[in-house]
Amino acid sequence: MMDRVLFGDNQFFGINHMSEEKARAQAIRFKDTQAVIEVLDIAYAEGIRTFMCTTHDRIAEICDHVRANPRHYQGFQFYPCMPYAHKYANAMTDHGMLGAVKRFLPEQGLFDAMLRGGASLAKKEVDGIATLLIDAEMKMFAGLSTPVIFFQNVLTDFLLGLGFKAAFRVFADHVKERYGAEPGFITMNMPKLLDALDEVGVENPIICANINKIGFRMCGGLAAYEQALKERRFRPIAMSVLASGAIPPREAIEYVCNLPNIESIVFGASGRGNIRQTKLLIDELTAIHSMTHTAKASK
């Protein structure tokens, strides 16, 4: 079971879907990793135990900090989301697709890397290369708890569009076998992704998608999402619940808590007040929903 409330990391890296100005202000505020740690500590104090984060270089510093202070972060876990797409996109502009992949493979000749990478490049099979890249991204989390590992949305949706579905299976299998973790997929196209995962036999997948009252970045439409939540077997995490602030918090969270089967809600915030308010709201509305649900079921 995943925690009901997960803490996201967009706010730490200058990502804000509404305003460049706010994004820059956040990037300035979180220039030092210590500032990020302070916010994580606030979230921890509010009872949040899961940090869902991109494999951004700076997350490595957070990992070091948590590793160095195990007693302070008991029960704290990471949900890594990979890859950090920008570094690959920039590398691709400069070096082409193959060149970009080569750049991020482990530099020195681990026998395993050579074997998997070399054979895979020669046979044109993605398995070897993909698993090597996953391992490279996972290095920073060594020794930390990572029970769910996510495929980032840009790559998920890019491969989904291409019809490169085999990659989802390779990812899911490797994450399970090598890390004993559950595979997760972030997407803006949830109904379509569910079909693709069904096809390649990834069962009961964890899917993190925008789920909000105004249908912001919910491709396939709000109705298709609601239907999928009702009828299909998967473990949904709702993100962008507030649609970057376009919906008032109570109204936004109420909507999501009233939807069936949502396992977790991920949100990002940087102030103590916001973190506390959002966590309390989710807890309160979840409790109300489960009471109504139980009452209905017992009738």
Next chain:
Amino acid sequence: MIKVAVVGLGKMGLSHLSIIKAHPDVSLVAVCDTAKYVLDLLEKYTGVAVYSDYDTLLQQEALDAVIIATPSSSHGPMVRAALQRNINVFCEKPFCLDVDEGKELAQLAQSKGLVNQVGYHYRFDAAFQETKRLLDAGAIGEVTHILAEAYGPVILQPKGATWRTRRSEGGGCLYDYAAHPLNLINWYFGRPESVGGTVLNQIFSQETDDEVYGTLYFPGGKSAQISVNWSDESYRRMTTKLNIWGTGGRIYVDRQECQVYIRDNVAVPAGYEPGWNVRYTTELTPEVWFYVRGEEYSSQLDYFIRCIKEGRKENVNSFASALETDQVMAMMITDSEQGRHVGEYTPVVRSEPSIMRWLHRLFGKRIMDFHKKIKK
């Protein structure tokens, strides 16, 4: 179903491929690139037909449309070959490095009645569209000046050569970055009569520009200025923003929001009020059928397909409109090469001995100040 092929599988080509393949009205017939490894992978894992030669692709497949995302210097001949076979064309920007060739191709597409579109995706971004709507409605009165900026972290150190590092092949900050804000200026203001003060500077690149500045002059004394730098690491990714001043207010717009200040001397459009108004992308953006990296990328391809399917003729981002931007860029290159600048206004210097004038030219004002001090 519209039968489509994607030609050129770099960053933009792959992005277009992913989006177009997911389109419900499209049958993706084939892809074409010279990189055999990429072709082999796509063939193996997605089952698409692959071609390493463009002419063979055109000969062997019956296509309704091609998406051309090859290096810019090859756009001209490839677009021509497709048009001659009556194939509708979506071409990446910039359209044609050779303006005369661009003119011919725009006329050819027009005369054949084919859908012709260039990938200036900002015209499909909701915030920039809202700005167009506001300007057309006269929301900020008569526009007098536009400041258009774009910054981002593309070239941050000297690098090995690819087509993107050579202007002759369509690489550089002007063609890659500045083309976007210039295209928006064309959309909002039309084509300038002239350009001046163009700076095309190298920062890290050897064979092309990394920063672009300049002024565009429009009829009636209106002007626009452009400031673009793709060697700016302080931006996480490309950011394009415009400030537009009018007699009745000001608009600030980027891809995420549209901030509008409206004075009480103009008719306020419905939904707006005098003073500051802010519209965010979250409320402005219509839903797309499939999302990879921004609604505008999906919308522009959806529009292209719909124009073909429904025989629509309005043609947003037509070759002819993209040609305006090519023309402005060509004018800016000419302007920067001519390099006519007005020298410093130095009446005092005239009474100074010629050696001082020479020193002044070399060291600027400080040497004159120093000279004055000594005289005292």
